[in-house]
Amino acid sequence: xxxxxxxxxxxTLFPDATLDEIRATAASRNPALFDRERNLLVMSFHxxxxxxxxxxxxxxxxxxxxxxxxxxxxxxxxxxxxxxxxAAAGLAPEDIDIVMCTHLHADHVGWNTRLxxxxxxxxxxxxxxxxxxxxxxHWQEVLANSAPGEINHGxxxxxxxxxxxxxxxxxxxxxxEVADGVALLPAPGHTPGNVIVKLEQQGERAYLTGDxxxxxxxxxxxxxxxxxxxxxxxxxxxxxxxxxxxxxxxAWLLPAHFPTPTAARVGRAADGFQLAx
Ligand SMILES: [Zn+2]
Numbered sequence: 001x002x003x004x005x006x007x008x009x010x011x012t013l014f015p016d017a018t019l020d021e022i023r024a025t026a027a028s029r030n031p032a033l034f035d036r037e038r039n040l041l042v043m044s045f046h047x048x049x050x051x052x053x054x055x056x057x058x059x060x061x062x063x064x065x066x067x068x069x070x071x072x073x074x075x076x077x078x079x080x081x082x083x084x085x086x087a088a089a090g091l092a093p094e095d096i097d098i099v100m101c102t103h104l105h106a107d108h109v110g111w112n113t114r115l116x117x118x119x120x121x122x123x124x125x126x127x128x129x130x131x132x133x134x135x136x137x138h139w140q141e142v143l144a145n146s147a148p149g150e151i152n153h154g155x156x157x158x159x160x161x162x163x164x165x166x167x168x169x170x171x172x173x174x175x176x177e178v179a180d181g182v183a184l185l186p187a188p189g190h191t192p193g194n195v196i197v198k199l200e201q202q203g204e205r206a207y208l209t210g211d212x213x214x215x216x217x218x219x220x221x222x223x224x225x226x227x228x229x230x231x232x233x234x235x236x237x238x239x240x241x242x243x244x245x246x247x248x249x250x251a252w253l254l255p256a257h258f259p260t261p262t263a264a265r266v267g268r269a270a271d272g273f274q275l276a277x
Contacts, residue, residue: 003074004045016229023036027160027220043257046060048208049091049096053180056096057100058124059100062107064159065079074246099124100197103210107256109135110155118155120158130173131169143156174186174188189234191230195210211229212238216264217237219264221235222273224236253265
């Protein structure tokens with residue numbers, strides 16, 4: 001967990017929703033999820049470490065320390081205890097075998113690198129960093145037509161390019177088997193090469209859904225895409241499909257920004273879905 005709090009206005013994140021509609025959801029009445037006084041969504045920024053039998057996989061590497069993000073005061077020049085927290089979980093940077101970013105927004109790539117002697121260096125020296133080829137190609141195309149600082153808070157330059165240059169990157173299909181019981185599934189809409197990580201062990205399933213679902217409110221209202229979704233309609237279709245799959249499989253839903261306890265189950269409700277923690 002890198003960051004948690006109520007800091008995003010609900011009707012800013014969900015431009016298709018009115019404040020009245022947001023306040024009518026069950027999730028908005030849970031103070032752990034929504035600050036009703038200020039109409040702010042409680043959100044978290046965290047990585048998920050998967051300890052597969054043969055490897056340790058870190059999914060989504062948050063915002064990072066020391067990154068210049070002048071347009072976001074919560075992200076700018078952070079000095080957080082992320083690596084200490086990882087150590088408390090029993091993992092040194094050397095222990096991570098695979099880093100997987102569900103997509104390449106600034107809050108999912110930050111700890112890919114850290115500042116060492118004035119240079120952005122891969123944080124996880126032994127890791128292979130997996131990126132969806134579609135996602136890399138998409139941002140390369142965007143960057144060809146704009147200044148790097150204008151895209152994703154400048155995170156390509158300090159958190160993605162150094163990995164590509166280091167030789168530790170591996171570009172994969174959005175349908176890819178990462179390890180035994182760990183697979184990538186395409187989940188386009190939020191970004192074109194966005195993926196979900198599916199875990200399966202002894203009949204139990206979990207879906208690490210990144211930003212397919214930003215906030216618990218969207219379980220009740222899956223048609224609300226975020227203002228950060230590149231293709232809101234496709235994102236809504238992907239979200240609906242994902243919720244159906246998670247409910248069908250009675251699986252764990254592990255999005256990148258659900259606040260504590262960060263994992264949920266999804267049940268069918270009369271007119272859609274409901275959260276079951
Ligand atoms: Zn995000």
